[in-house]
Amino acid sequence: MSCPLQRNADGFPVLHAVPEDVQADRERLYQEGPLTRVELPGGVIAWATTHHEVSRLTLNDPRLVKSVDHWADFQNGVVTEEWPLMATIPTDGTNMLALDGEAHRRLRSLTAGPFSARRVERLRPRIERLTARYLDTLEDKAHQVQDLKSAFTFKVPMGVIGELYGIEEGEYAHLGRMYAKLFSGTTEPGEHIEIYGDLFQFFTDVVARKKANLDECDDFTADLLRTGLESEDGLSDMEVIVTLLTVVAAGHETTVNLLTNVVRALLDHPEQHERLKKGELGWEQVIEETLRFDPPNNVMMFRFATEDVEVAGQTIKKGEALLTHYGAATRDRAEFGDDVHVFDPARTKGRHISFGYGPHICPGAPLSRLEANITLPMLFERFPDLRLAVADEELQVVAALSTNSLKEFPVILRPKD
Incomplete structure (x- = not known):
């Protein structure tokens, strides 16, 4: 039986990097809501929204910003650069995830083109080709246990x-x-x-290679570099490097988790899988319900109050930090109905915000959805008898507070007769 939420001396729920029971913790935090104080690793205190509507409203509140210049604990040295969760809090002024207002709109507009729904749709043939190629690599060991995450749901995105x-x-x-x-x-x-430094150097090298042969390149990196040549307001090399680094961080892991979570949900709910195979459900319904039921990111890190902000009858004081707990918000009865614990792709009530909301909504959401709608039908068409190689409760989650990911996803693709 799952244990109740651990609380600190002040009675605040303690959020650990590795939750004991992800689904149960979502429900417990929802019951704390709609807004609660939480203790993060290292004893750092922050606010968390745990209901849908308050999450949506605060994600769109201009008084709650991304810049750590407004975080009192960081400015006062209570939180330092060495705090492990600082990896999720960009401090670089060239990073769109650290900016708000006009500065954010500028970077967003310059980088949005490749991720528009129309531009993303042009990637369909590439995604189909890549998916078929990686499915082919699974064939030799189809009767054996394979880690679907490392062999497929990681590789395609x-x-x-x-x-x-x-x-x-x-x-x-x-x-x-x-x-x-x-x-x-x-x-x-x-x-x-140190890891961030290695990533920065990696993308610095990518940009240098592209600049040396820019006329011959037709990709996202080249498109970004050309903005700096075509306009004085275009992207600097530093902004291109940080944008590349950020898009992978924000988009790739999200898509990997989405693909994995959809497969897991179907295997864990065979009755819904049967409805899908019979045509009673569509893939888009299954994907959107998975985004609600088991979102690829549990927590949205962080925003900071530029003034005292009244939320749900409480005051987030100037300089305090706020995070959005997507996992808990998916359990909101007011938005999704009383059967929030049920995986129901035919659900018509509610609209999830698992890709965010407001100015910082995930720009890669159209690409992530397209990949899922292409890749998953191809996977199940090739391997219709795909099944887990272990009991679902034996699957282990990755030690990360923000993302909702499995360490491994052992499956048998084609059971022996």
Whole structure:
């Protein structure tokens, strides 16, 4: 039986990097809501929204900003650069995730083109080709236990990003390992600074290679670099480097988790899988319900109050930090109905915000959805008898407070007769 939420001396729920029971913790935090104080690793105190409507409203509140210049604990030295969760809080003024207002709109507009729904749709043939290729690599061991995450749900999104950026395939695994370390909740104090430096150097080298052959390049990286040549208000090389680093951080892991979570949900709910196979449900319904039921990110890190903000009858004081707990908000009865614990792709009540809301809504959401709508039907068409190789309760989550990811996803793709 799951234990209740641990509380600190002040009675605040304690959020650990590795929750004991992800689904149960979502419900417990929802019951704390709609707004609660929480203790984060290292004894850091922040506010958390845990209901849908208050999350949506605060994500769109201009008084709650992304810049750590407004975080009293950081400015006063209570939180330092070595705090492990600082990996999720950009401090660089060239990073759109650290900016608000006009500065944010400028970077967003300059980088939005490649991720528009129309531009993303042009990637469909590439995604289909990559998916078929990686499915082929699974065939030789189809009767054996394989880790579907490392062998497939990681590779397809990384392959898409690689083609989008113009990165060599031989670099994918190294890049993935660096990001896994960056967002791990078990890194040593200050280790994320070194990892970030390695990632920064990686993308610095990518930009240098592109600039040397810009006329021959037709990819996202080249598009970003050309903005600096076409307009005085275009992106600097530093902004391009940080944008590349940020888009992978924000988009790739989200898509990996989405693909994995959809497969897991269908295997754990065979009755819904049967409805899908019979045509009673569509893939889009299954994907959107998974985004609600088991979102790829549990927590949205962080925003800071520029003045006292009244929220749900409480006051977030100037300089305090606020996070959005997507996982808890998915349990909001007022938005989704009383059956929030049920995985129901035919659900018509409510609209999730698992890709965010407001000015900082995820720009890669159209690409992530497209990948899921292409990749998952192809996977189940090739391997209709795909099943878990272990009991669902034996699956282990990654040690990361913000992301909702599995360490491994052992499956048998084609059981022996």
